[in-house]
Amino acid sequence: MSFKARLAAHIMRSGGVVSLPTDTIQGLSCLPFFDSLMRLVHLKKRSHNKGLILISSNLDYFIPYVEDAALLEQIELGSVPTTYIVKAHKNTPKMLLGGHDTVAIRLTDNSLIDELCQLTGSALVSTSANLSGYPVAQSSLKLRLYFKGQLDYIIAPVTTNSNPSSIINLHTGEKLR
Numbered sequence: 001m002s003f004k005a006r007l008a009a010h011i012m013r014s015g016g017v018v019s020l021p022t023d024t025i026q027g028l029s030c031l032p033f034f035d036s037l038m039r040l041v042h043l044k045k046r047s048h049n050k051g052l053i054l055i056s057s058n059l060d061y062f063i064p065y066v067e068d069a070a071l072l073e074q075i076e077l078g079s080v081p082t083t084y085i086v087k088a089h090k091n092t093p094k095m096l097l098g099g100h101d102t103v104a105i106r107l108t109d110n111s112l113i114d115e116l117c118q119l120t121g122s123a124l125v126s127t128s129a130n131l132s133g134y135p136v137a138q139s140s141l142k143l144r145l146y147f148k149g150q151l152d153y154i155i156a157p158v159t160t161n162s163n164p165s166s167i168i169n170l171h172t173g174e175k176l177r
Helices: 003-013 034-044 059-065 069-074 111-120 140-147
Strands: 018-021 026-030 053-056 082-087 102-107 124-128 166-169
Touching (some): 003 111, 018 111, 111 124
Parallel strands (some): 053 102
Antiparallel strands (some): 026 124
């Protein structure tokens, strides 16, 4: 495991918020616990009514957050990152749901996400690394300007990730984005 991943995992287990490159865009991540979620939403200046995505390298990390774990068997890694909307388990933190009864999940083969999930034993909360209404930060400098030193750790953005994922309702098959 890389030093950066071990440090980021330690910070997230301690309730911190980190910025890291995901399989799509530079993101902000934390573990799906109330205090961490509140801090992440506050940092972004984002409405509590907007849901957040859970990302993981392993479907097992999504099981505590979905009502019907058998549905997860339908998810496969594809060439295009895809976020699936599924019925949430009743104990899923409400801040993940954005006022809905569903949760957004994305399976990824991103090696950093894989390391972080293994080190934390959890799916990670993920949202774009920007202030609400602003473009996604594509440099460490822009992250520092947006968040004014309030992020607990930054793993520098990479230039290869730039597009948000597709979104599909796993129950209906409807493509939402």
